[in-house]
Amino acid sequence: AEAPIRKICCIGAGYVGGPTCSILALKCPDIQVTVVDRNELRINQWNSEKLPIFEPGLEEIVKQCRGKNLFFSTDMVPALKEADLIFISVNTPTKTFGLGKGRAADLKFVESCARLIAEVCDRSKIIVEKSTVPVRSAASIVNVLKANTKPGVSYQVLSNPEFLAEGTAVNDLTNPDRVLIGGEESDEGRKAIDALSWVYHHWVPAEKIIKMNTWSSELSKLAANAFLAQRISSINAISAVCEATGADVSEVAKAIGLDSRLGPKFLQASVGWGGSCFQKDILNLVYISESLNLTSVAAYWQQVIDMNEYQKSRFGQRIVQAMFNTITDKHIAILGFAFKKNTGDTRESPAIYVAKHLLEEGACLHIFDPKVERAQILLDLDQSDEKTGVTIHEDPYEAAKGTHALVICTEWDQFSTYDYQRMYDSMLKPAFVFDGRKILNHSALSEIGFHVETIGKRPGESFQAQNWGGANNV
Numbered sequence: 001a002e003a004p005i006r007k008i009c010c011i012g013a014g015y016v017g018g019p020t021c022s023i024l025a026l027k028c029p030d031i032q033v034t035v036v037d038r039n040e041l042r043i044n045q046w047n048s049e050k051l052p053i054f055e056p057g058l059e060e061i062v063k064q065c066r067g068k069n070l071f072f073s074t075d076m077v078p079a080l081k082e083a084d085l086i087f088i089s090v091n092t093p094t095k096t097f098g099l100g101k102g103r104a105a106d107l108k109f110v111e112s113c114a115r116l117i118a119e120v121c122d123r124s125k126i127i128v129e130k131s132t133v134p135v136r137s138a139a140s141i142v143n144v145l146k147a148n149t150k151p152g153v154s155y156q157v158l159s160n161p162e163f164l165a166e167g168t169a170v171n172d173l174t175n176p177d178r179v180l181i182g183g184e185e186s187d188e189g190r191k192a193i194d195a196l197s198w199v200y201h202h203w204v205p206a207e208k209i210i211k212m213n214t215w216s217s218e219l220s221k222l223a224a225n226a227f228l229a230q231r232i233s234s235i236n237a238i239s240a241v242c243e244a245t246g247a248d249v250s251e252v253a254k255a256i257g258l259d260s261r262l263g264p265k266f267l268q269a270s271v272g273w274g275g276s277c278f279q280k281d282i283l284n285l286v287y288i289s290e291s292l293n294l295t296s297v298a299a300y301w302q303q304v305i306d307m308n309e310y311q312k313s314r315f316g317q318r319i320v321q322a323m324f325n326t327i328t329d330k331h332i333a334i335l336g337f338a339f340k341k342n343t344g345d346t347r348e349s350p351a352i353y354v355a356k357h358l359l360e361e362g363a364c365l366h367i368f369d370p371k372v373e374r375a376q377i378l379l380d381l382d383q384s385d386e387k388t389g390v391t392i393h394e395d396p397y398e399a400a401k402g403t404h405a406l407v408i409c410t411e412w413d414q415f416s417t418y419d420y421q422r423m424y425d426s427m428l429k430p431a432f433v434f435d436g437r438k439i440l441n442h443s444a445l446s447e448i449g450f451h452v453e454t455i456g457k458r459p460g461e462s463f464q465a466q467n468w469g470g471a472n473n474v
C-alpha cells in the first residue's frame with residue numbers, strides 16, 4: 001500500500017519539537033521531517049555543532065539524520081505546503097494579562113500557527129496538536145482552520161500529547177509507555193488517526209498506541225502531569241511531618257512505594273518540583289475546573305501547587321534558621337540550578353526560588369551548575385551582571401571556596417562524587433550543607449565536620465543517627 005505520510009513539518013523547534021522530530025527522523029527513514037521555527041537563532045543552533053538544548057544522546061541522533069531526512073529551517077511556508085502532516089509544538093505559556101491571567105494557557109502561538117496553515121496550504125492535511133493545551137483547544141484549531149480554509153481543502157485535527165521528560169527524552173521517545181492519539185469520531189477522523197499511528201508504528205508496538213476521542217486525549221495529558229506533581233507534593237507534605245517528628249521521609253517513601261498499588265516512582269521528596277509543565281498544566285486544570293463551575297475540583301488541584309510553594313519556602317527558611325537566623329553578607333554556594341538533572345533548563349526551577357529567598361536575606365551567592373548557561377542564571381535572578389551578590393562559577397570547588405554553606409538544588413549525579421573534604425577545608429566554619437535533593441552521603445559529611453540538614457529529616461538528625469551508629473559499633 002502507498003505510504004500515507006511522506007513529509008512531516010513540525011512548527012516549534014523547542015524542547016518538545018526538536019527531540020520528537022529527531023527520533024521520528026531516526027525511526028522513519030522513509031519520511032522527510034522538517035522542523036520550522038520563527039526564531040532564527042534557535043534554527044541556526046539546531047543546524048550547528050552545539051544544539052540549543054542539552055539532552056543526553058540527542059546530539060548523536062541529530063548528527064546522524066540532519067541533512068538526510070531531518071531539516072531545521074525558518075522558511076515555514078514551503079515546509080507547510082509540502083507536508084502531509086503538521087505537528088504544532090509551539091509553547092503555550094500561562095497568560096500574563098487579561099482573562100485567565102496567571103492561570104489559563106495562552107494559545108496565541110497555537111492560533112497563529114492554525115491561521116498560517118489555513119492561509120498558505122492548498123491541499124488537505126492532518127494537523128497534530130503536540131503542545132500541551134487546554135481541553136477543547138483542538139476544537140478551536142478546527143474553528144480557525146474552517147473559517148479560513150481555501151476551497152476544496154479540508155483538515156483533520158488530532159491530539160497527540162507528548163509525554164517525554166527532559167533529561168530522559170531520547171529514551172522516553174524511543175520506548176514510550178504509550179502513545180495517545182485523539183481524533184474525531186468520523187470516517188475521516190479514523191483515517192487520520194490511522195495515518196498518524198502508521199508513523200508511530202515504525203518503532204512503537206501497536207498495543208502501546210491508544211486511540212480515543214480528542215477531548216480524552218487532551219485531558220489525559222493534563223491529568224497525567226497533575227497526578228505526577230501531586231505525588232511529589234504528597235511526599236513533600238509528608239517530609240514536613242517527618243522534620244517535625246523524627247520520622248525519615250526516605251524510609252517512609254520506601255515503605256509506601258512497596259505497595260504495588262502505589263509503586264516506587266516519583267516519591268523522591270525534594271526542595272520542590274519545577275519544570276515548564278507541571279505548574280502550567282495544573283494551573284490550566286484549575287482554570288478549566290473553575291470555568292466549568294467545578295469549584296471543589298479547582299481547589300483540590302490548586303492545593304498541589306500551594307504545597308509546592310510551601311515546600312520551596314520552607315527550605316529557604318530552614319537555611320536561614322540553621323545559620324543562626326541571619327545570612328546577611330554570608331557567602332553561600334548553590335550547587336545545581338537546573339530544575340532537574342541532565343538538562344540545562346531552568347524553567348520554574350526551585351533553585352530560582354531558593355536563590356531569590358537567600359538574596360532577599362542579604363546573602364552573597366556562588367552558583368555552579370554543570371549545564372545551565374551563565375546568562376540564563378543571571379536572567380532568572382533578574383541580575384544584569386555579577387556585581388550584585390551573585391557570582392557564577394565553572395568549577396564546584398571554586399564555588400564552595402570561602403563560603404559558609406553548600407545548598408544542593410539539583411540532583412546531578414556528579415554531586416555525590418565530589419571531594420567534600422576538600423570543599424570543607426576551604427570553607428568558613430561552622431560549615432553547613434543543605435541537601436535539597438537527598439543525594440549526598442550525610443553521615444560521611446557529618447564525619448568530615450559539616451552540619452548537615454536535609455529534606456524530610458529532623459534538623460541535626462543526621463548527627464544523632466551517626467552517634468547511634470557509633471554506639472552500636474562499640
Ligand code: UDX
Pocket residue numbers: none
Ligand atoms: C484499605 C487499604 O487498602 C489497606 O491497605 C489498609 O490496610 C486498610 O485500608 P480497605 O479499606 O479494606 O483497605 O479497602 P480498599 O480496597 O483500599 O478500598 C477502600 C475504598 O476505596 C472502598 O470503598 C473501595 O470501593 C474504594 N476504591 C478503591 C475506589 O473507589 N476506587 C479504587 O480504585 C479503589
Ligand code: UDX
Pocket residue numbers: 162163164165166167225228232265266267268269270271272273274275276277278339340341
Ligand atoms: C514532566 C513529565 O514527567 C512528562 O511526562 C511531561 O511530558 C512533561 O512534564 P519534566 O518536567 O521534564 O517532565 O520532568 P520530571 O521528571 O517529571 O520532573 C519534574 C520535577 O519534579 C523536577 O523538578 C524534578 O526534580 C521533580 N521531582 C521528580 C521530584 O522532586 N521528585 C520526584 O520523585 C520526581
Ligand code: ADP
Pocket residue numbers: 011012013014015016017036037038039042089090091092109112113131276
Ligand atoms: P516546549 O518546551 O513546549 O517545546 P519551547 O519554548 O522550548 O517550548 O519551544 C517552542 C518553540 O516554538 C520556540 O522555539 C518558539 O520560537 C516557537 N514558536 C512559537 N510560536 C511560533 C510560531 N507562531 N511560528 C513558529 N515558531 C513558533
